[in-house]
Amino acid sequence: MVDFHVLPETLERYRRELFELKKRYPIIKAEMQRTAEEGDFSENAGYQAAKRELRRVNSRMTILEDRITQAIVIDGGPSDGSIGIGSTVVLHNGQEKLFRIVGPLDVNLLFGQISYRSPLGAALMGKRTGDEVQVNNVTWKIIRVGADR
Known part of the structure; x- marks a missing residue:
């Protein structure tokens, strides 16, 4: 089971990375479509590279969205003097x-x-x-x- 306890700065880093990937996604998709017009997919290195990058970006966006929605933000530890997450x-x-x-x-x-x-x-x-x-x-x-x- 994945544990999504994260520091506030980690959650913010995930959000920034997701924002940047969402900006890149249409650019990569357009590149894939452009290279697809160059012919045979099996021997089209540009198409294959764009396709791999699109899969990688899509996979990372899915991971980040999951982490962001399930994040439990650590903002300091327990206030009773005991040690806990965030202490x-x-x-x-x-x-x-x-x-x-x-x-x-x-x-x-x-x-x-x-x-x-x-x-x-x-x-x-x-x-x-x-x-x-x-x-x-x-x-x-x-x-x-x-x-x-």
Whole structure:
């Protein structure tokens, strides 16, 4: 099952990409029709290329429309001080590290964005400042929990 928890900026990126693809679609379709007039489809490289591109764009638009309509926007975590999707968390295991709990589509380890389904993310769900979690024989102490970005 696909998880559509996304950050607001991810939803906006999907919308922009869909907008751009919808602008390109008629251009690609016109190119396909133009190259179709050049003769035999089986040996018409321009037609075949345009047809592949049209399929690719159509497929991507379908995926984006699905993600946009099913999106569950993460806008901060729980307000009760517990860790949830959207929370920012400062952890300590010898040094302090900042993480943000996100859905699988927004994982970016370079920016400390971890999925709530990852081993660490799953262990943190519902925990609070002062709690400890152990993942892969590493103990993490929760120093601070925030609902901000």
